[in-house]
Amino acid sequence: MQNTGHITMALAVDASRFEGVPMAPPDPILGVSEAFKADTSDLKLNLGVGAYRTEELQPAVLNVVKKAEKLMLEKGENKEYLPIEGFAAFNKATADLLLGADNPVIKQGRVATLQSLSGTGSLRLAAAFIQRYFPDAKVLISSPTWGNHKNIFNDARVPWSEYRYYDPKTVGLDFEGMIADIQAAPEGSFVLLHGCAHNPTGIDPTPEQWEKLADVIEEKKHMPFFDVAYQGFASGSLDEDASSVRLFVKRGLEVFVAQSYSKNLGLYAERIGAINVICSAPEVADRVKSQLKRLARPMYSNPPIHGAKIVANVVGDPTMFGEWKEEMEQMAGRIKNVRQKLYDSLTEKDQSGKDWSFILSQIGMFSFTGLNRPQSDNMTDKWHIYMTKDGRISLAGLNLAKCEYLADAIIDSFHNVN
């Protein structure tokens, strides 16, 4: 065995350098869409991802978006790089929309706004900022929450823990538990809050409860960190859905807010959103913004322009702004209709006396059905209804024609599977 050269060569050909790379599990939300595509049944229904569909269950581009795009095309746009911080007119429009254009913090120059890669990218940028400048702080997230929150903080190496949020017994908010956990956390923690239409539960604090939360957060010197992915989708009103954020800002607190235009303008694939940091003084905002830019530059350099121009055009033009609000109300209205029909169908068909009214009190795109994992598996395996395994269904992917079928599937899964 003198000459091993040949064997080494053969090994190099047969064995991959990636032997140690295992197969990753499918994503709990986006993986559901992949499984849905692979199903050949006519009965199949995708209630996994939170993406709006028409009554014909087709994805749709908002008319106001088409109009803005037409104008952009007519004007003739170039494809130059944007600055690291993004498109200036977008950054102004997005902060105005979030805080109200006449908010003193805007007038005083106390808001650091960076256009980023939709909600996810904005959250990830903020997480990188926390890791760099608050290495000892942890983030408190609700139990349950949008699954990607944990991935985002894990990848950014930011420690997190959960606060109580959902109470399965009341199918409502565990407000006492929430307050107690936020109170018990180390001073100066970041508290991640869903601005409106909590995902996945569809349960939000009341205005009085928001005030109490702000009291505790202020008292403990915590940093509120809002994820606003559904502005306009909870109540149908952009201002009302931003009231939680505005309440904290009004108290003079420093606040982080990640924004997304995936849902409310239907710009999912454009990856348009922003990270806003409301600071105590303009020179603080300048410093914070400079560091956010410094984090963004080596990650993705600068953000894409197309979605930013759409948002700036729509928000900046009173006629288009009005049309957007109308279309958003229509989307929110369609979801409310299927919510009602699903509740009616469940109540009519289920003879067990179970109270399904929680479906009507939940808000936003989703319904948190309370189905456990085996029951959710049954929904998919037997009924071809695709949903996340935490029991969440996206009502934005449901139409009136499918409500009775969905009710049958839920009743079967709930009563016949443990």
Ligand code: KET
């Ligand atoms: N925050 C929340 C609470 C949220 O539900 C989503 C998306 C995002 C942020 C990010 O969206 P972006 O497109 O990056 O702006 N949620 C849906 C889609 C997904 O999981 O990516 C969902 O829950 O189905």
